[in-house]
Structure formats: structure tokens, C-alpha cells
Amino acid sequence: MSKKPRRSYDAAFKLQVVNMITTQGLSISQVCQDMRLGESMVRRWLQQFKAEQSGLPGIGKPLTPEQQRIRQLEAEVRQLKSDNDLLKKAFRLLCPGAEVTYQVIKPLQAEKAHSLKQCCRVLEVSRSGYYTSVKREQDVKPVSEVAVQLTSVFEASGRCYGSRRIRAALVNKGIPIGRYKVRSLMRQHQLRTVWKRKFVHTTDSNHPLPVYDNVLNRQFRPEAPNRAWVADITYIRTLAGWLYLAVVLDLYSRKIVGWAMAPSMPAELVCSALKMALIQRQPQPGLIVHSDRGSQYASHEYTQLIEDYGLIGSMSRKGNCWDNSVMERFFLNLKMERVWRRQYANHPEAVKDITDYIVCFYNSQRLHSGLGNVPPNVYEQEMARA
Incomplete structure (x- = not known):
């Protein structure tokens, strides 16, 4: 078969x-x-x-190379779709905000690897929002070097310089600028000085002690150093009680040449300040020392010190603060620029800070408008060389 x-x-x-x-x-x-x-x-x-x-090889028949390539590409597409969905979910979970998304798009646009339409579609933001963000960045003006220098001068002054002194400091640094420009930059960067006023009466002129005539008579511009000094007392508030400051100032350079501090106002306080000035400056006889009519300056100890050094005593008229206005101005500067910005816990803390202001700032760094916007020490050096 x-x-x-x-x-x-x-x-x-x-x-x-x-x-x-x-x-x-x-x-x-x-x-x-x-x-x-x-x-x-x-x-x-x-x-x-x-x-x-369904994409599987047939039974008993393997896929051709072309079919295998198609199946591989389809698998890669499915994987990319899955990854893209994962990134979108994570992106929404982190909530970076539209601005952060725009920052991601900008480098992609710079590389020109993807169109803006594609980037905005994938990252789910609007193109109009992206254009608005770019325009907003273009409208922001960069901080100029002048503004940086101005802020530096303001901070170095203890945040107490106004537009006039800041302008002078910038000019000294070789930066030509007008005062109104300084004012606008200060407003733009919110640089403001804040001062507070307090008042305590320190002069007691109701006493039977003899007083000097007003020899100085508001002649606040002597032709040389150690020709005319002014002296006065002020108060400093601390949490441990009042601290009193006696100061001697040379009218020629507006430099503080002597000072003393104590928790009370005896005659010894003003004598200590004057002795410091005499030892430091070694003046010739005939120097005018002007003060108010306070009992400390009319005391026997103080007047004896005036006579021993051959000085000429001078006192303001009763109740007339303008006769000693230069010293009053120094006290106002001291309090606006340092004392009213602090809260001293005790007397030693106040003594240390005020000494720092006089020696390290006022005499050495602070620009004085009456001296051509230079510090007292610099003014004396320049005048000595001239």
C-alpha cells in the first residue's frame, strides 16, 4: 500500500x-x-x-530582521511614553512653578534642539507666559557699579551718611556723580538714615561762681591749630544709668583733642578732658578755651587749670546755645550716628563704643563738610604739608 x-x-x-x-x-x-x-x-x-x-512571532516561524526592528522600535516607544508619563507626574508633584519651567526652556531654545511649541506642550506651559517672562528679564536693569560703591560707602559710614557726604565720598574715590543722582539711587535701594531725638538738660548756669567773657564771639574759623578750642558736656543713656561725656574740640580742624567720661558731672570730669587735650597737643599760651556757663567750667579746679597753662577762658552768653554751636553739632552727630542706634548695657560698653567713634571714625574717617569733605586728621595733614 x-x-x-x-x-x-x-x-x-x-x-x-x-x-x-x-x-x-x-x-x-x-x-x-x-x-x-x-x-x-x-x-x-x-x-x-x-x-x-498581536506582535508575537508566528508559531514555528521566526520574525524577519525587518519585523524584529519594528518590534524593537515599538518597545522603545512604549518605554519612552512610560518614562514621559512618570516625569510629568513627578514634575507636577514637585510644583516648581512657571518661572522655573521657563528657565528650563531657555537653554533648550538656545541650543535650537527643540521648538518652543514642543517645549511648552511637553512641559505644559503657555508660549505667551514664556514670552512675558523673557520680556520681564530684559526690563530688569542690572545693578551698576556706582550703586555698589554707593551702598558700600553708606554701610561703611554706619548707615549715617546723607546724600551730600555720600556724593563727596564717591568723588574722592574718582567716581563723578551729582547729588541728585545719589539721592535717586538711595531711594531706589532704600538707603535711609533713621535718627531719634532725646534731651536731657546738663548745663547749670545758676551759680554764684565767676564766669569769663565771650572772648571767642563765634569766631569759629581760626587760622591755625591750637588757637581756639571749645568744650562742653553731654549725656549718654545706658541701662545702668546716665553716663556723662566731656569733650574738647579744636575749631581749626574740628578734631576731638580731649575727652573724658564718668557716671556723674563733677569738675574733675571737665578737667580730665582738658588735661588730655593739653598733653596731646602741647599748645602755646594764649589759646582760647570756650565753654558754656556750667558750674563745672566755672569751678575753681577748672579756672586754675586755665591759668596754670596760660590759656584764655571764654564762655557763652547765658541761654545762648549758638555761641557754642560747633560743639552742639558734634554732640548731635555723635548721637545720631552712634548713640541713638545702640542700647548700652553698662558704662564700660558705652565708653568703649564712644571712644571707637571718636578715634576710629570721627577723627579718622568721617567726611566733614566744613573741611572740604575730608576727615579732621586728613585736613590737618594736608594743611601741614601746604
Whole structure:
């Protein structure tokens, strides 16, 4: 008995049979009876067709290289979509804000790797918002070097310089600028001096002691140093009680040449300040020392010191603060620029800070408008060389 020859079927025939069943509505049994095919074989062809349609290799038939490349690209697309969804969820969770998103877009635009439309769509922001952000940055003016120098001068002065002194300090640094420009920059950068006024009466002129005539008579511009000094007392508030400051000032350079501090106002306080000035400056006889009519300056100890050094005593008229206005102005500067900005816990703390103001700032650094906007020490040095 001879065997029936084995029939072979190509791919086109298999596809034709499958189409009859899937698209033309014929049943498997009808197709098998008509074409004399085995049902198990036809069912295997259907299973292989469905597997290939879903992206899997057919049963008993591997994918071609082209199909493998297509499947790989499809897998990469699915992975990228999954990663993109993850990044979007994380981006929304962090809530960076629109401005941060615009900062991410700007370098991408500079590289020209992606269009603005694509960047805004992926990052879920509007293009109009991006353009507004760019325009807002262009409208912001960069901080100029002059503004930096101006702020530096203001801070170095202890935040007490006004527009006139700041302008003078900048001119001394070689920066030409007008006062009104300084004022506008100070307003722009919110540089303001804040002062508070307090008052305590320190002069007691109701006493029977002898007083000097007003020899100085408001001649506040002597031609040389150590020709005319002025002296006075003021108060300093501390949490431990009042501290009193006696000062001697040379009218020629407006330099503080002597000072003393104590918790009370005996005659010894003003004598200590005058002795300090005499030892430091070694003046010639005939120097005028002007003060108010306070009992300390009319005391026997003080007047004896005046006579011993051959000095000429001078006192303001009663109740006339203008006769000693230069010293009053120094006290006002001291309190506006230092004392009223502090809260001293005790006397030693106040003594240390006020000494620092006199020696390290007022005499050495503070620009004096009456001296051509230079400090007293610099003025004396320049006049000595001239």
C-alpha cells in the first residue's frame, strides 16, 4: 500500500484560507470540506495569524530582521511614553512653578534642539507666559557699579551718611556723580538714615561762681591749630544709668583733642578732658578755651587749670546755645550716628563704643563738610604739608 504524497502550502495560500474565515465569514468546517484540508492544520494557521497580528512571532516561524526592528522600535516607544508619563507626574508633584519651567526652556531654545511649541506642550506651559517672562528679564536693569560703591560707602559710614557726604565720598574715590543722582539711587535701594531725638538738660548756669567773657564771639574759623578750642558736656543713656561725656574740640580742624567720661558731672570730669587735650597737643599760651556757663567750667579746679597753662577762658552768653554751636553739632552727630542706634548695657560698653567713634571714625574717617569733605586728621595733614 503506497503512502499519499505530503502536501505543502506556501504563505500566500495560508493567508488566503485565513482570510476566507476571518473576513469572508466562512466557517472552518466549510473551508476544510471544500478545500480538503485538515481542521487542526487550519486552526493552527489561524492561531499563527492572530499571534503575528498581536506582535508575537508566528508559531514555528521566526520574525524577519525587518519585523524584529519594528518590534524593537515599538518597545522603545512604549518605554519612552512610560518614562514621559512618570516625569510629568513627578514634575507636577514637585510644583516648581512657571518661572522655573521657563528657565528650563531657555537653554533648550538656545541650543535650537527643540521648538518652543514642543517645549511648552511637553512641559505644559503657555508660549505667551514664556514670552512675558523673557520680556520681564530684559526690563530688569542690572545693578551698576556706582550703586555698589554707593551702598558700600553708606554701610561703611554706619548707615549715617546723607546724600551730600555720600556724593563727596564717591568723588574722592574718582567716581563723578551729582547729588541728585545719589539721592535717586538711595531711594531706589532704600538707603535711609533713621535718627531719634532725646534731651536731657546738663548745663547749670545758676551759680554764684565767676564766669569769663565771650572772648571767642563765634569766631569759629581760626587760622591755625591750637588757637581756639571749645568744650562742653553731654549725656549718654545706658541701662545702668546716665553716663556723662566731656569733650574738647579744636575749631581749626574740628578734631576731638580731649575727652573724658564718668557716671556723674563733677569738675574733675571737665578737667580730665582738658588735661588730655593739653598733653596731646602741647599748645602755646594764649589759646582760647570756650565753654558754656556750667558750674563745672566755672569751678575753681577748672579756672586754675586755665591759668596754670596760660590759656584764655571764654564762655557763652547765658541761654545762648549758638555761641557754642560747633560743639552742639558734634554732640548731635555723635548721637545720631552712634548713640541713638545702640542700647548700652553698662558704662564700660558705652565708653568703649564712644571712644571707637571718636578715634576710629570721627577723627579718622568721617567726611566733614566744613573741611572740604575730608576727615579732621586728613585736613590737618594736608594743611601741614601746604
